[in-house]
Amino acid sequence: MQTGREITDGSGTRTVSEYLTFTLGKEEYGIDILKVQEIRGYDAVTHIANAPEFIKGVVNLRGVIVPIVDMRIKFKLGEPTYNEFTVVIIMNVLERIIGMVVDGVSDVVALSPEQIRAAPEMGSSMDTDYITGLGTLNDQMLILVDIERLMSSEEMQVMEQAA
Amino acid sequence: MNHQDPTMLGINTARFNLMFFEECGEHLAEMERILVSLDNGEPNDEQLDAIFRAAHSIKGGAGMFGFQDMILVTHILESLLDKMRNNEITFSPSMIDLFLEAGDVISMQLSGHRDGSEVRQEAVDLICSKLQLVIEGGGAAVASESACLPAEVLHGNIVTDCSAPSADTTVHRYELTFAPDPDIFKRGVRLENLLADLEELGMLTVHAQVNVPSDFSTFDPEECITSWRLCLETSASVADIRDIFIFVADADQLQVLDVTDGTSATGQTAEYEETAPFGFQTEEDSLAPAPSADHPGIVTTGRRAYDKNETTPAAYGRRAGDAESSIRVGVTKVDQLINQVGELVITQLMLAQTAAELDPVLYEHLHRSLLQLERNTRDLQQSVMSMRLVPISIVFSRFPRLVRELAAKLGKQVELKTIGDTTELDKGLIEKITDPLTHLVRNCMDHGLETPEARIAAGKKSGGTITLRASQLGGRIVIDVIDDGAGLNRDKILRKAAERGIPASDSMSDEDVWHLIFSPGFSTADAVTDISGRGVGMDVVLRNVQSINGKVDISSEPGKGTRITISLPLTLAILDGLSVAVGKEKFIIPLNSIIESLQPTVENLKTVNGENVVNIRGDYLPIIPLYELFNMDSLVKEPEKGVLILVDADGEKAAVLVDALLDEHQVVIKSMETNYRKVDGTAGATILGDGRVALILDVNSLLQMRKQNIAYS
Numbered sequence: 001m002q003t004g005r006e007i008t009d010g011s012g013t014r015t016v017s018e019y020l021t022f023t024l025g026k027e028e029y030g031i032d033i034l035k036v037q038e039i040r041g042y043d044a045v046t047h048i049a050n051a052p053e054f055i056k057g058v059v060n061l062r063g064v065i066v067p068i069v070d071m072r073i074k075f076k077l078g079e080p081t082y083n084e085f086t087v088v089i090i091m092n093v094l095e096r097i098i099g100m101v102v103d104g105v106s107d108v109v110a111l112s113p114e115q116i117r118a119a120p121e122m123g124s125s126m127d128t129d130y131i132t133g134l135g136t137l138n139d140q141m142l143i144l145v146d147i148e149r150l151m152s153s154e155e156m157q158v159m160e161q162a163a
Numbered sequence: 164m165n166h167q168d169p170t171m172l173g174i175n176t177a178r179f180n181l182m183f184f185e186e187c188g189e190h191l192a193e194m195e196r197i198l199v200s201l202d203n204g205e206p207n208d209e210q211l212d213a214i215f216r217a218a219h220s221i222k223g224g225a226g227m228f229g230f231q232d233m234i235l236v237t238h239i240l241e242s243l244l245d246k247m248r249n250n251e252i253t254f255s256p257s258m259i260d261l262f263l264e265a266g267d268v269i270s271m272q273l274s275g276h277r278d279g280s281e282v283r284q285e286a287v288d289l290i291c292s293k294l295q296l297v298i299e300g301g302g303a304a305v306a307s308e309s310a311c312l313p314a315e316v317l318h319g320n321i322v323t324d325c326s327a328p329s330a331d332t333t334v335h336r337y338e339l340t341f342a343p344d345p346d347i348f349k350r351g352v353r354l355e356n357l358l359a360d361l362e363e364l365g366m367l368t369v370h371a372q373v374n375v376p377s378d379f380s381t382f383d384p385e386e387c388i389t390s391w392r393l394c395l396e397t398s399a400s401v402a403d404i405r406d407i408f409i410f411v412a413d414a415d416q417l418q419v420l421d422v423t424d425g426t427s428a429t430g431q432t433a434e435y436e437e438t439a440p441f442g443f444q445t446e447e448d449s450l451a452p453a454p455s456a457d458h459p460g461i462v463t464t465g466r467r468a469y470d471k472n473e474t475t476p477a478a479y480g481r482r483a484g485d486a487e488s489s490i491r492v493g494v495t496k497v498d499q500l501i502n503q504v505g506e507l508v509i510t511q512l513m514l515a516q517t518a519a520e521l522d523p524v525l526y527e528h529l530h531r532s533l534l535q536l537e538r539n540t541r542d543l544q545q546s547v548m549s550m551r552l553v554p555i556s557i558v559f560s561r562f563p564r565l566v567r568e569l570a571a572k573l574g575k576q577v578e579l580k581t582i583g584d585t586t587e588l589d590k591g592l593i594e595k596i597t598d599p600l601t602h603l604v605r606n607c608m609d610h611g612l613e614t615p616e617a618r619i620a621a622g623k624k625s626g627g628t629i630t631l632r633a634s635q636l637g638g639r640i641v642i643d644v645i646d647d648g649a650g651l652n653r654d655k656i657l658r659k660a661a662e663r664g665i666p667a668s669d670s671m672s673d674e675d676v677w678h679l680i681f682s683p684g685f686s687t688a689d690a691v692t693d694i695s696g697r698g699v700g701m702d703v704v705l706r707n708v709q710s711i712n713g714k715v716d717i718s719s720e721p722g723k724g725t726r727i728t729i730s731l732p733l734t735l736a737i738l739d740g741l742s743v744a745v746g747k748e749k750f751i752i753p754l755n756s757i758i759e760s761l762q763p764t765v766e767n768l769k770t771v772n773g774e775n776v777v778n779i780r781g782d783y784l785p786i787i788p789l790y791e792l793f794n795m796d797s798l799v800k801e802p803e804k805g806v807l808i809l810v811d812a813d814g815e816k817a818a819v820l821v822d823a824l825l826d827e828h829q830v831v832i833k834s835m836e837t838n839y840r841k842v843d844g845t846a847g848a849t850i851l852g853d854g855r856v857a858l859i860l861d862v863n864s865l866l867q868m869r870k871q872n873i874a875y876s
Contacts, residue, residue, distance in 0.1 A: 047748055048842055049793030058839065060850045063506040067839040096838045099747040159840055 016112040019135070021142055022089065022102040025077030029102075030109070030135060030142040035091045039105055042068075042086040052157055056101065061090065067158060070101040074156075078103070082103070093151045097159060111135045118145065183224045184277045185491070190217040191270050192560070198259050198266070199563040205254045214262070215244040219409070221269060233272045236287060239294045240265050245402070256685045260299065263564065265290050322640060334398050340418040342390035343411065351386060352411050365397025456664070475676045494590065497550050504540075504547045505831040505850075511540045512852035548737070551591070555642070556584035557634045558597050562604055562631065569608045576615055576626035577608060586633035588640045592731055595641070595711050599704040602631060603727055606701070611648035611725050621722060623647070640733060651677055651719040659685065666761075677717040678814075681705040712738070712755060737850045740859065741831050742851070743808065743821040745789045746796045749857045750821070751830055751849060756862040758809040758816070760824060765803050774873070775802055777818050779809065787869050788820040789860075792844065798822050812863040819865065832859065844868050 019030035045057040045068055052072035058065050068088060072080045080101070088099045114134040130150035135142035150157050194217040197210050206214070218241045240262070246252040248451035268290045274533075275282035361367050373390040395404070399455075401419050406419050494797050511533075518526070559581045570577040588596075611629035619625050630645040653676050660667040664680045678686060683702040708715050712732045719725040732738070732755075733842030740751035741760075767778045768786075775786040786807065798804035799822045807818040830849035835842055835858075847863035 044853075044855045046848075047795065048839075048857070049795065049844060049858070053844070058835070058848065060854055060856050063502055063509075063833075063850065065833050065835060065838060065848050065850075067829055068362045098838060157840070 009114050014027065016110045018108055018110050019142065019144065020089070020108055022087070023106060024072050024075060024102055027059060027075075027077060028106070028140060028142050030111075030144045031089075031091070031147045033108055035093060035147050037092050037097065039089045040088050040090060040099075041084065042082055042088050042101060054068045059088075061097065061099075064097060065097050066090065066097045068099040068101060069151075069156070072101065074102065091147060091151075093148050094159070096151075096159070098151055109135075109137055109146075111137065111142075113152070119143075166333055180228055180276075183228050184273060184489075185499070187221050187224055187273050188270075191222050191273070192265050193217050194266050195263065195564060198262050199567055201259055202567075208248070211244065211248050215241065217247060217564045218244060230272070230276055230288065231281070233269060233276075234274065236265060236269055236291060236294075240269075243294050243298050252297065261293060262289075265294060267652055321788065334396055335421055335423045336396045337393075337397070337401070337404060338420045338422050339393040339395060339404065340390070340420075341393065341408070342416050343387050345388065345414065347387045347411070357407060357411060361393065361395060361404070364399045364403065364407075365395055367396075368394040370394075378686050438537055467732055468836035475637070492550075494551075497547075501547050501551070501831075504544050508540050508831075509852065509854060511536055513854055518853060548585075551589050552591050553593055555586045555588060555593070555640075556581075556586060557629055558593055558600060559584055559633075561597070561601070565601065565604060566608065566629065573608060574614060575608065577612060577613055578626055578628045580628060580630045580631065581632070583633035586640060588633055588731065588733065590641075592711055595707060596713075596729070596731065599707045599729070600631075600642065600644065601699075602704050603729075604631070606649065607644060607646040607725070611646040611650075613649050616648075621649075625729040635660055635733075638732070640731045642729045642731070643726055644729075646723065647724040650721040650723055650725055650840055651680070651717070654723070657679060664815060673719075674717070677719055680717070681715070712753065714755070738830055738832050738849075738859065740828050740849075741808070741855065742825040743789075743806070744823045744825055745793070745821050746798060748795065749825065749836070749851065749855070750789070750827065751857050751859040752808060752810070752819070753846070753859065754827070756810045756812060758811050760808045762805075763807050763818075768802055777802065777807060781820075782816070784809065784816050784818045785869070786818045786820055787865060788821075789865075791866065792868055792872065810865075811865050815866060817862075817869075819862075821859075830857075830859070 011036055014099040018033040018034045020036050021028055021030045023029070043059075045059055048055060051057070054070050056070050058067050060066075070080055072078055078136050083102070086101060087103075088101055089105065089123040090097060090099050112159075116135050118129065119131040128149075130146050130153065132144045132146045135144050136161075150156065153163065166245050195212050197206070197214055203211065222234055222237035222241055225231075225237065247254060247258075268287055271286065272282055274280045285474070290852055291674065347354075358367070358369065370392040372390050381448065397404075401421065404419055405417070472566070473699045514535055515537065521529065523530055545685045562579055562581070566577050566579045594807075607629050612629070613621065613623075615625035618627065628647050630643070632643040632645065634641050653673065654680050655670075656676055657667055657669060660679050660682070663682075663685060664684065665679060667679055681704070685701065705715055708729055708731070714730045716728040716730070717725065718728075738751070739754040741754055741757060742749050742751050744750075755789060761779075763777050769783065770780060771783070775788075776783045777786055786802055788797075788800070788802075790800070799820070802820050805820050805822055806824055808824075809816060809818050809822055826833050828851075830851075832847045835845065835848050842858065844861060845858045846864075847859045848856050849855050849859055
């Protein structure tokens with residue numbers, strides 16, 4: 001299994017990064033594979049009082065209390081359903097453990113720099129700084145997300161803000 | 164000792180530093196304990212030796228890690244102590260304060276190295292000069308004014324022979340015979356370092372004599388069968404040479420003979436014994452004649468001898484031989500173990516729940532095994548929990564000195580008694596209870612106890628008593644701070660309360676009046692002193708104790724004294740709670756904030772400004788519907804259909820409305836902040852028997868939330 005972040009290909013000079021790809025509604029996303037701890041099913045979430053809607057609650061992950069966020073609600077991507085196929089990606093973000101509900105996990109792909117394009121300016125109401133680029137793979141577009149930046153943003157309310 | 168530069172070794176010394184800091188702290192505490200226990204009396208040889216060993220060990224350790232500033236202070240302290248041991252300087256009571264002060268300075272330097280806190284150099288210089296003055300004054304009264312420090316001390320150029328009676332520069336020729344214990348290597352002694360140290364003193368020639376074993380079949384290659392004859396030409400004194408051997412050789416294993424011109428020049432440092440044959444020795448005992456006290460020539464023999472069985476922490480190098488009674492383990496490791504055992508308990512509960520659905524007859528074996536598992540896990544949990552427990556004597560031992568100094572400052576005679584020193588409580592609690600207890604003791608001494616004159620006038624003996632008593636009562640630890648002083652003055656408290664605008668009335672019960680002293684900004688002291696009386700204090704004591712789920716009670720009788728009782732949970736990690744259901748969720752309410760629970764009748768329910776209240780035996784209490792506060796679905800919206808739980812938060816009472824009561828639990832508290840953030844109204848979370856997470860409610864914060872909600876709407 002490839003775990004190294006930088007893999008040199010034949011010429012030995014270019015570097016590629018590996019991403020875990022998953023779907024949210026109809027969109028395909030990718031996050032740095034090294035941030036992923038494990039993938040598990042969705043169950044037994046304890047609701048947190050007065051938390052935003054996209055924070056589903058907390059679960060017991062082998063004795064550790066882990067918050068679960070549902071990015072489908074946050075990004076307003078389709079109707080969130082919860083069944084036996086619903087998947088939670090458990091991630092290590094800034095020395096914290098956070099779970100993210102997704103519609104499905106697809107693959108682990110390696111992308112070289114020339115496969116990654118800059119993200120267009122959206123000018124939308126939402127801060128999109130966390131999108132590091134758009135990857136192209138077999139005519140598919142991947143939205144590459146800097147998960148640390150996303151999870152630590154004030155909007156997510158996952159972490160205590162310094163201020 | 165400083166010939167091993169830690170940075171040269173190229174290894175991470177942080178871990179060893181940490182060990183040094185801990186050991187150094189222990190030595191300082193030991194030193195302080197002995198000094199305070201002297202109570203201005205003269206220390207006996209044993210106590211003096213113990214203090215000396217502590218200072219010497221700190222110096223040794225500091226040298227190994229290159230903390231020059233600490234070496235400087237400890238060296239002077241050690242020199243002074245050494246002179247006292249040799250009766251060159253006579254003891255005077257003021258020295259105790261001087262030594263305590265020196266201990267404080269070393270402790271300040273220690274925390275400077277450990278935490279990077281500020282080290283006040285002038286204090287260091289002052290204590291050095293004070294100590295130096297005593298050394299030079301040969302035991303004259305401890306000078307109070309600071310003197311100029313000798314230049315060599317200031318610049319770290321410690322003269323090696325400054326412990327010698329007079330700096331003697333004539334070169335002496337010593338013959339040393341050293342016949343170590345056979346197990347010296349097992350104790351980890353490095354003889355090459357020892358010899359290198361000797362060589363630093365002067366010209367050294369070494370002859371080794373090997374005791375050839377008669378029977379190779381029983382020969383242990385790890386045993387030392389060698390003895391040494393050393394010739395040293397140096398200007399150092401016998402004491403300096405013995406210093407090098409202090410942790411290595413007992414007095415009877417080392418002989419130092421001054422052979423300069425065959426006779427001694429000073430007559431004091433040399434030892435005249437029957438010239439022991441330097442030849443091969445078969446019996447160790449014959450090497451050294453037992454030192455006898457009436458032999459004038461061997462005054463210095465055995466001056467650093469210590470009992471072979473003594474397990475002083477200072478005697479490193481001898482440690483391995485002694486049976487170790489404890490090991491040092493990081494708190495994080497213990498916590499990790501506690502977490503894992505907590506998990507095991509939950510797993511066991513889940514198994515038990517599943518098995519309960521199985522036919523007890525068909526699955527008899529399974530049920531029996533599960534019962535066994537339950538017992539074992541409980542035992543395991545108890546053992547693991549007890550690892551975090553430490554005796555309260557750690558806190559109590561701070562007080563003798565505090566009381567001593569304060570008593571002197573206040574001009575009062577105070578005796579401190581401690582009872583139940585061995586009572587154990589959680590390490591985390593120990594850290595949090597120290598400050599409140601210190602404050603209470605200071606208060607007792609300042610306000611509680613009267614001056615000797617006032618006490619005699621009141622028909623009491625002139626010296627007051629403060630008693631610290633710890634005991635375990637059920638699942639709680641109870642700590643009493645008792646004084647036999649004047650007691651609290653009801654009228655005075657009520658008057659002060661009125662002055663400060665604290666709500667109070669003359670009809671209040673005594674107990675309620677006593678609790679007024681916990682109000683912020685309250686002080687009955689007539690004069691504000693630097694000890695207490697500023698009115699910041701008792702409220703902080705209360706807050707600190709409450710922050711660890713503790714309670715404070717006061718009882719007082721005029722003229723007889725005051726008793727302040729702190730009661731604490733056994734551990735911070737576990738909480739007794741009641742689980743309640745609201746909608747599909749379960750919550751835990753800490754048992755210590757619950758007064759009672761009841762199902763209200765329609766007649767008891769009233770509304771005030773549209774807010775529900777409940778009449779409980781004449782009191783109208785606000786109802787807090789949990790579903791409303793937490794914005795969640797609930798089966799029960801009307802108070803008369805649910806259960807009301809009466810809670811007490813800092814004396815403020817309220818009734819929390821829930822759907823149903825479920826069970827009483829002991830739960831392991833887990834932090835929400837580790838991976839998420841603080842949740843309003845909760846004090847953390849726990850994992851229930853079914854593996855689900857339940858939030859633990861914080862009653863104080865619930866009441867706050869309700870007030871805010873009302874303010875917004």
